[in-house]
Amino acid sequence: MIRLYHGSNVAIEQVDLSRSKRGKDFGQGFYLNVNREQAMAMAIRTARFLNEGKPTLSCFEYDETAADALGLAVKVFSDYSEEWAEFVVMNRNNESDAPAHPYDIVIGPIADDTVGVQIRRYIMGYLSASALVAELKFKGNHAVQYFFGTSRAVELLKRIEL
Numbered sequence: 827m828i829r830l831y832h833g834s835n836v837a838i839e840q841v842d843l844s845r846s847k848r849g850k851d852f853g854q855g856f857y858l859n860v861n862r863e864q865a866m867a868m869a870i871r872t873a874r875f876l877n878e879g880k881p882t883l884s885c886f887e888y889d890e891t892a893a894d895a896l897g898l899a900v901k902v903f904s905d906y907s908e909e910w911a912e913f914v915v916m917n918r919n920n921e922s923d924a925p926a927h928p929y930d931i932v933i934g935p936i937a938d939d940t941v942g943v944q945i946r947r948y949i950m951g952y953l954s955a956s957a958l959v960a961e962l963k964f965k966g967n968h969a970v971q972y973f974f975g976t977s978r979a980v981e982l983l984k985r986i987e988l
Contacts, residue, residue, distance in 0.1 A: 827887045830858035830972055830983075833869030835879030841980045852932040853917045853925050855975035856983075858886060859936075864969050886983040888972065893931055898979055901927070903934030908955040910934055915945050915958070930979040936969040 832838055846854045859865040862883065869881035893900050903910040913927070914937050920926040947953040974980050 831865035832858050832884045833865035835873040837882050838884040851914045851937050852973035855973045858972045898930040900931045901929040911959045930976045932973040936971045
């Protein structure tokens with residue numbers, strides 16, 4: 827079992843994928859972080875950005891062996907790489923309701939949210955894939971996010987009290 831945190835402006839009692847936004851690192855889905863402090867920083871940013879609610883952490887347990895047992899498709903990026911950067915670009919540019927990839931769960935580094943300009947430069951051919959990787963690296967401690975993109979994946983999350 828691994829403990830994961832979701833930072834928001836409200837407590838998440840039940841995950842509702844229909845509330846998820848498009849254009850995120852790994853697509854439209856529910857995101858969690860292994861690092862409690864980083865999740866709280868996200869909660870603070872979200873509450874400030876939305877100008878409502880208060881920074882709130884929701885905690886979930888996830889049994890990583892259960893995904894294999896259920897035959898869920900899981901993609902793991904162990905570190906920043908060109909493959910990871912291209913995957914992030916693909917998802918951030920996906921404007922349709924259909925997922926850009928076949929994975930139920932994706933685990934990997936968090937992209938720095940301030941680099942939208944760099945992604946556009948890469949798409950336009952002004953930036954190489956290796957330069958894009960360097961630009962997308964999260965500034966600060968190495969951050970790993972867990973993406974749950976399907977209802978079958980979300981069923982593996984068990985809400986727990988902090």
